[in-house]
Amino acid sequence: MDTLSHSGPSGRKLGAGRRNTALVGTPLLVAGVACAAANLRPAVTSLASVLEEVRVSVGAGETWAGLLTAVPAVCFGAAGVLAPKVGRSLGVARAIGAAMAVLTLGLLLRVLDGPWVVLAGTLVACAGIAVGNVLIPVVIKSAFPRRVGVVTGVYTAALAAGGGLGAALTSPLSTALGGWRGALAAWALLGAGALLVWSAGARHSDTEADVAAAAVVGRSLLRNRLAWTVTAFFGLQALVAYTVMGWMPELFVDAGLHRDTAGLMLAITSLIGVPVSLLVPPLAARARDQSAWIVGMTLIGGVGVLGLWLAPAAAPLLWAVLVGVGMSVFSLAVMVISLRTGNAADTATLSAMAQSLGYLIGALGPFAFGSLHSLTGGWTASLVLILAVIAVQAVVGHAAGRTRTV
Template sequence: MTTPAEHPGPDHSGPDHSGHARPIGPAFALVAAILIAINLRPGASSVGPVLEELTAGLGMSTAVAGFVTALPGLCFGAVGAIAVLVARRIGMTTGIVLGLVSVVLGLIVRATVDNTAAFLALTTLALGGAAIGNVLVPAWIKRQPRDVRLMTAYSVGLTAGGALASALVAPISSGSSLGWRAGLGVWGLLALAAVVPWTVIALRERKTPGGRGSRSRTDHAGRIYRSPSAIALAVILGVQSMNAYIQFGWLPQIYRDAGLSAGYAGLLMSLLTSLTLIGALIMPTVIARSPSLHPWMYAFGALLIIGNAGLLLAPATLPWLWAVILGASGFAFPTAIALITARTRDPQVTARLSGFVQPLGYMFAAIGPFVVGLIYEATGTWTIVLILLMASGVVLTLAGLRVSRPAWVDDELGA
């Protein structure tokens, strides 16, 4: 009897007689997965290193700046919650293309506006497009041959995109007469590269699971929130994403308040996010082959506690060490993303799980950056914030231990 950790996933390599589209070529699929993954995070991670300049340029208050850092979680949650419905209406891959076009338009146009309201609206458009990709791409990957390899590439791309944006936005901004506008707008141009291959895929895959109003046998199975594994996975993704988006939005400012330069703070943020590339590379394979994920979950929680304790006690003394430790704790993110496919059999259940776990997790995560802004504005220090983030490491471990149990969400739903 196989367990979810051992199960290689369904084989989609042969002819499909169910009415679904045949898989595209493996090389093309790999390129498409990498390109979209790279472009799903810069809209969120590029703001933090230039938040001070952006706030001054648009005349934002600290509270509004806190709301900007909370927008990724809010958009990923609210828009992600309807992504499966969008896929049923217009098709999975068509929905992904729609999301990419929204990313392109939002990121490019927001760099040209001069008022806060327009900037927030266009940021919402871009992040909403990314939210659609967040939910639908894992389900699309589940339909492809060798989905573990594609999920690894996708996880790496997510991390690389966030890291590149964090590292390069400050140098691009300082090296251009346009300032922060150049640093933020360039990522919309990068997203154009992903539109072409995904348009090709959408034109080829006119019939997709859950697309164009079709329904499958899993649609009438149990409610997804009745799955203990789904709940636990939503919690672990929520806690990890909360920490990640607090780091995207506020970690550079924590370092700058400790006396470091904007460029150095951006590089440290990039170091943190880059380290999760290692997790993105290894965790899908670890999940597929390891008999137990419990040791990993203990480690994720412990590293989160230690890293935030270091920021509290000596942020400027060993800034690179705290970035490394927090980056290692970020292995929890690719773990959670990979578990969406690893804990399901049917791609339609994967879509339902992704459409539940990611929106709920990101909505939970959205609270964090906003509350951080309020606490910082009220106290003028990072002490309370960092203590609360240390406590979140305990929650991360408890949720991680539950989702580490070998179980199929399909079985928990009676699908």
């Protein structure tokens, strides 16, 4: 990242000004976006794949497990409110770099002690993730204005890949490294690597146009109906996604699958997002609107959840793939934040609103899902709840996908 601080023609320090100018949209910046994105899910999916092992090891109960699965979305919502202020203070490039550092520290912290340290470390890691969640779409809008669909696809594909690897590799790593602590700590290496690549790729332009930090001071959208529609869509898809990431392995284990196989199913669900995210956003960005894509992917996910309810052990791979397609609507949820805005200032404002409030909505899912499971002793009520959410998501997503701007 640029650290120049000498004076320019106007006499002001370039270091202070340049940190608030647009980033240069180079292939290396795309690599930085991808590496940062790859770190935005393993903190969640790696923990989900060894959740029962962690719970028993630290002597915690199921209520604690339900709270832990809700922590990421709560933190994404709460910390997301502060992300624009962090971006304005540090500059977007430095803010995302700091986010990667905080994420890495959180991943290391949470393996050091008992249940409350696990919670605290997860909170710290997710605070770093929250900043990346809000500010990376701003980078995409400002640095790649003519390639929003393509770069959004790269971003969401990398995010899905990271989530899939976290789910697939953590259980085997736990065996190889002598327990869950070493397995979860290993993901800090990915965070450190992302920080290096991001630092190399995030170069500021020499122009004053700016987008990124000016954006974070943008107009309020709290009275804008379309902004609330996009926020509701983002929140509903987050609710479904974080419920799946938090509880799918346990559901499959109860259905008779081995824990490693259950973790692999979650990995497949996440990894399906890689090809879908690379293919769908560029196509959807060129369409008249994105409503049909959003509704179609949402309903496919609904069929997968229906399968998990009626016959989870009959075709687990099929259900995992279908649910994965449904969860991949996240790529469109991110893209419509850019497409429903006319400039980077509004993109930053809508990104902060949609993600902070949206993730708070999403936090309700894992906790409600787990609570219903504890109360009923089965999965039926929990899965019916998710199916109802998916139905509402399809309606709201159709509205969010229509071509207009805030």
